[in-house]
Amino acid sequence: MTDVARLAGVSHQTVSRVLNGHPNVREQTRLRVQAAITELGYRPNRAARALVTGRSQVIGVVAQNTTLYGPASLLAALEQTAAEEGFAVTVGSVRDLDRVSISAAVERHLAHRVAGIVVIAPVESAGEALEHLPKDVPLVTVDGDPRRPMPLVTVDQVAGAREATRHLLEAGHRTVWHVSGPADWFDSAGRIEGWREALREAGAEVPPLVAADWSAASGYRCGQMLARMPEVTAVFTANDHLALGVLRALHEYGRRVPDDISVVGFDDVPEAAYFIPPLTTVRPDFAAVARASLDLLLAQFESDTVGELRQTIAPTLISRQSVAAPPR
Amino acid sequence: MTDVARLAGVSHQTVSRVLNGHPNVREQTRLRVQAAITELGYRPNRAARALVTGRSQVIGVVAQNTTLYGPASLLAALEQTAAEEGFAVTVGSVRDLDRVSISAAVERHLAHRVAGIVVIAPVESAGEALEHLPKDVPLVTVDGDPRRPMPLVTVDQVAGAREATRHLLEAGHRTVWHVSGPADWFDSAGRIEGWREALREAGAEVPPLVAADWSAASGYRCGQMLARMPEVTAVFTANDHLALGVLRALHEYGRRVPDDISVVGFDDVPEAAYFIPPLTTVRPDFAAVARASLDLLLAQFESDTVGELRQTIAPTLISRQSVAAPPR
DNA sequence: GACGCCAATGTGAGCGCTAACAATGTGAGC
């Protein structure tokens, strides 16, 4: 920086002002400084800036399994959005979403003086951890516990599930079965709730819940059960991979989709359109979630609004060929 | 740090020594300092350390589309491995893998004074960019151009493809068709090469290449073509999503898998075992790739071995039910 | 007992930057 200043014939402070887009710099000076920067290939040291300002232009993300489609998409969207705002993103993935692991990951981020933290905390066990975190950095939870008083962005699971279920009822099915995600995920809970609500609203009978995890494997096992129950004509699965497993089981038992049984998934993974048959599913808007999360962080940077701030992102039903009227 | 020093009754330098595990500190002193750290909830400021040492404990990753299964898995594995070594990972995703975008992403990482950079550079256009990068930071490419003299870690695409093809030939097929990935990806090129080699070695006829991209959609379109060609009895697709598209097309045209046509994929995505039928595929070892990449970086930290260092990770064939003998 | 050696600790400087304030220059207004 000193070199740049010397070459441009100004003080280092003026260089700093140019770098930070300070208003009171003469146009001519600015150009001279920029020329010097280019000529020397100067690159500001963000570590030094972080030291003096106490905040780096980095946002920390805490997530559990960034291999799953949902978290991976969200992470990518966050990175994209953050980059647009001039922030870098560091990932702190975590083996389990328990209190100790989350605290450790947050501590790691704090040691780097990140400007803010996004915690993807979709399970029960994460909730408590978040309340006991140091309060000295803006924090937003995604898919977190709706009952806790923290800045939170979530996909509207209830609305999505309700829409999926209603879609099946409107196709003429008397009721809809649900293969749910793991019991401790808020996503599961929300989807179950939406499913139940839609059934109740329509006055339909609520069949027993079929509990699974998120994997195609467990979907397959549940599918083997459902396939042998002739009264099952419509299934809403908590995600697309479960749907895939169900589809395969139904196929093996010779039950045709959608002729004999209709299936709706959740997530709209890119290959859902190429399942056999193409899957009707619910698409969450990850970009919007990322945008909202970042906005909530940015808002906290400006004012210290410790907020009950909350954003809910509505998902969209994507209609394909896995839904039809029930057999008569 | 000063506070900790005062509370422990030592100098700030001694605190620093304890923090960095320096040898010449009396055990008793170390304990006193650690007690003070705990009591005050002191957390070292890594930005300050980065400033004085000129390197932060952060590794920058440049990648294009971290939503795809391969890159996402690799990123997660890198993060995991880096964490074990005490490094954080920041992601710099990039819209296109051209020279300008890559340079910009690398520059962003350099501004943060990352300790090293991993570039996931699976396409032709990335190669040139990498040679013109500033040399002042250790850098490793993953899935990059094998012809360029840089530290490189790759999955052995050729070996994987050869194994997949041979597996089909050994099942009795006269030849194997290949649905390839995008032409400018090294992954595609390697898989094509392995496929050709295996056919030649077996003295089998080499059918025309069917070129696609990585998506299930394009697999579906290629599948529609292959389904109508009665002489096609075995297909090796460049990834599992292509296989999914092919499977659906074959299904629609009434060609049974594996009875009429056998299919092998590449990647072993988690749901591949639940395709209809379960997909025989080739599984790359992302954890090993991550490990090797990090080792190559760490090696560069220690000595300034500007290396022709190169690591190739062999993938494994996972045999499921999408392969059988050809119809007679 | 003087000496040297080494382990353990302290001291001072400075990494590259920004914040706060000080010091200039410039033009309008009288």
Add this chain to the structure above:
DNA sequence: GCTCACATTGTTAGCGCTCACATTGGCGTC
């Protein structure tokens, strides 16, 4: 022409840490 306000630039002091070197004390050696 002088003053004042304001735009522009410079100066100084750290941010929290590590590095290089200085200092202290204990112990073995001759």
